[in-house]
Amino acid sequence: MNLAETLRQSFYRWALRGRAPEAVPIVLTRHRVFVLPTRAGMAYAGSLVVMLVGAINYSLSLGHAFVFLLAGLGIATILATFRNLAQLRITPGRAEPVFAGEHALFGLVLHNPRPGERPCLRIWAGNGAHLVMDVPGKDCAEARLPVPAIRRGWLNLPRVTLETTYPLGLVRAWAYAAPALACLVYPQPARQAPPLPLGSGDHQGGLRRAGGSDDFAGLRSHQPADPLQHVAWKAAARHPDGELLTKMFAGESTETLWLAWDALPPGLDEEARLSLLARWVCDAHGAGLIWGLRLPGRTLAPASGEAHYHHCLQALALHGQD
Structure with missing residues (x-):
């Protein structure tokens, strides 16, 4: 100085x-x-x-x-x-x-x-x-x-x-x-990230609704693991960006995801891992899924909603800091 x-x-x-x-x-x-x-x-x-x-x-x-x-x-x-x-x-x-x-x-x-x-x-x-x-x-x-x-x-x-x-x-x-x-x-979400690890969770506690399986409940963003017969093609055609949307039904069971630090590609530094996890958290929240977060020395139980979304992002933002 x-x-x-x-x-x-x-x-x-x-x-x-x-x-x-x-x-x-x-x-x-x-x-x-x-x-x-x-x-x-x-x-x-x-x-x-x-x-x-x-x-x-x-x-x-x-x-x-x-x-x-x-x-x-x-x-x-x-x-x-x-x-x-x-x-x-x-x-x-x-x-x-x-x-x-x-x-x-x-x-x-x-x-x-x-x-x-x-x-x-x-x-x-x-x-x-x-x-x-x-x-x-x-x-x-x-x-x-x-x-x-x-x-x-x-x-x-x-x-x-x-x-x-x-x-x-x-x-x-x-x-x-x-x-x-x-x-x-919060960490900046990665612009390019692997798809959500939809096969890494379990179905325990993942049942979101218990109504009939034929009752239409709304639309959400399409995920790679969603069946093609559930894609709302007409809604996608009307969407200005052509984004695919998936139909949700009242009896649909949702898998509980685990967004884990160890599930990320090897060879990434700490900030790159946090950026990828932030992208996964945003995608899981936007899709209306139930997810948990596993970080070194800390685990956040599976949940959903706005409060859980910000709680996970806060954990990523303060990771490794006093």
Whole structure:
């Protein structure tokens, strides 16, 4: 780390007025809001100096009055810009799990205790995209900050920057915040994976319905082991992508699958195995199957549904991590 980066990180720690992550709610007190002129503000100040020199040189009384009027407007702008950010309260919201390679969306709630609106606030986290939002008076607004999710596991919210140049763009006021908020990043599902190991399970506890075998129950994605007589050819012809769909019947028994670490092709590293298992979990969930997950040192009992789906993906995301 070079000297410039060291000084920059030291300034960030000093600007936060404490250790990160911060206790909530985070209040942007007057000691945490910094103000500096923008390029337009510096050009504005330079123009005032030139106008003042001209008014003095030609003894223009109206010139002096005009310069002092514009200078007072600039000073009032400093206060207005500072007040647009000061005393803003920040609380963390939610961050839904995402897959690696996507953007995690961190929710931050901005509370405005004043009756006046706070317009044109820019907010971003780390090197993510900037959001521009208004916070109504005596109300709150939620910002959804996008952050690239590169690796699986827990992704902590980077340092958040808030700034404003309202109302005239002559002054920039900004502040930093570091709320405690994390997003769970699932492994990225493999684009190409072997078919589901449909012959690796058993039929114990696999009976999903006990009605008559002739009662139509719906459609699901076609699997390689499904009989051809159960393929819904008419529905597949109407599908825009030509995807094959399989008919489900009320008396149909579903095999319990085991998605096992040892069942993967040999010679793969840890991340490739997790990526393939994530693809299998997504495919099994999309097909409405019952499946269990076997990882080194951990086994998840067979089940189905949304909760089991996320539980398995969470186990894959945190595999080998404390």
